[in-house]
Amino acid sequence: MQIIIYDNAEQVAQNAAQWVLALVKEKSRPVLGLATGSTPISLYKELVQQYAANRTSFAHVTTFNLDEYYDISEDNPQSYRSFMQQHLFNHIDIDRANTFLPTCNKDQDPRQQGREYERSIKQAGSIDLQILGIGANGHIGFNEPTSSLRSRTRIKTLTQQTLLDNSRLFKANEQQPSLAMTMGIASIMDARYVMLMATGKHKAQAIKQMITEGVSSNCPASILQMHENAVILIDKEAASKLPDHAYYEWVNEQNQRLNERFGLFHKL
Numbered sequence: 001m002q003i004i005i006y007d008n009a010e011q012v013a014q015n016a017a018q019w020v021l022a023l024v025k026e027k028s029r030p031v032l033g034l035a036t037g038s039t040p041i042s043l044y045k046e047l048v049q050q051y052a053a054n055r056t057s058f059a060h061v062t063t064f065n066l067d068e069y070y071d072i073s074e075d076n077p078q079s080y081r082s083f084m085q086q087h088l089f090n091h092i093d094i095d096r097a098n099t100f101l102p103t104c105n106k107d108q109d110p111r112q113q114g115r116e117y118e119r120s121i122k123q124a125g126s127i128d129l130q131i132l133g134i135g136a137n138g139h140i141g142f143n144e145p146t147s148s149l150r151s152r153t154r155i156k157t158l159t160q161q162t163l164l165d166n167s168r169l170f171k172a173n174e175q176q177p178s179l180a181m182t183m184g185i186a187s188i189m190d191a192r193y194v195m196l197m198a199t200g201k202h203k204a205q206a207i208k209q210m211i212t213e214g215v216s217s218n219c220p221a222s223i224l225q226m227h228e229n230a231v232i233l234i235d236k237e238a239a240s241k242l243p244d245h246a247y248y249e250w251v252n253e254q255n256q257r258l259n260e261r262f263g264l265f266h267k268l
């Protein structure tokens with residue numbers, strides 16, 4: 001894992017945007033894996049700003065989101081489709097027909113929907129760069145602790161902690177869904193690159209467990225220890241429980257030299 005610690009959340013977003021833009025510029029048909037939640041909002045803001053300033057086109061990009069609430073209509077303001085429209089898609093030139101979320105309504109079979117989502121990802125050529133947040137409980141996507149490390153897109157029941165963490169996003173009159181469709185851990189591991197972003201003290205324990213403890217379904221993000229190209233972008237607060245900051249800094253100085261010569265990606 002390449003662990004990069006920045007002074008603050010703004011720098012995390014700016015550098016995450018550099019990775020995304022490098023992919024979008026380098027590949028003729030890039031496939032991006034997208035995440036929702038508070039953390040990637042600043043990344044999307046950065047991408048929108050860069051699009052407005054430099055007209056970096058997203059017309060050739062295909063996206064797959066990690067998750068979507070079960071049985072929610074896409075125009076519901078709480079749907080992750082609405083989130084993506086609001087924070088990114090409405091502001092760039094991406095073709096909406098090339099943006100996918102793992103949806104399932106109550107008349108559909110979640111297993112069938114999951115299989116079809118996996119098939120669409122393969123058909124698009126597999127995900128080049130998967131953006132990830134991390135839950136305070138170590139989840140990635142909605143793969144809650146105890147999720148099978150070989151899981152694929154499927155329906156999941158959210159934990160009480162996740163429901164509580166996300167309750168801040170719901171108004172009193174809004175129903176908070178407790179079921180969601182999510183890419184599985186194996187689906188995430190298939191991406192050529194994964195980029196996990198985390199900021200703030202409340203993520204420090206999950207980051208420590210992910211990086212320094214054994215691979216375990218108890219902390220689904222720990223599977224990234226087994227990924228060939230995992231980039232972890234965190235601020236000082238999220239890194240506050242990690243040992244070896246000096247070593248990560250030293251590694252990054254070396255990597256920066258390599259990246260300047262050969263680009264950020266070596267496996268696309």
Ligand code: PGA
Pocket residue numbers: 036037038039040132133134135136139140141
């Ligand atoms: P957050 O969520 O970015 O809102 O903290 C991250 C996650 O649950 O994956």
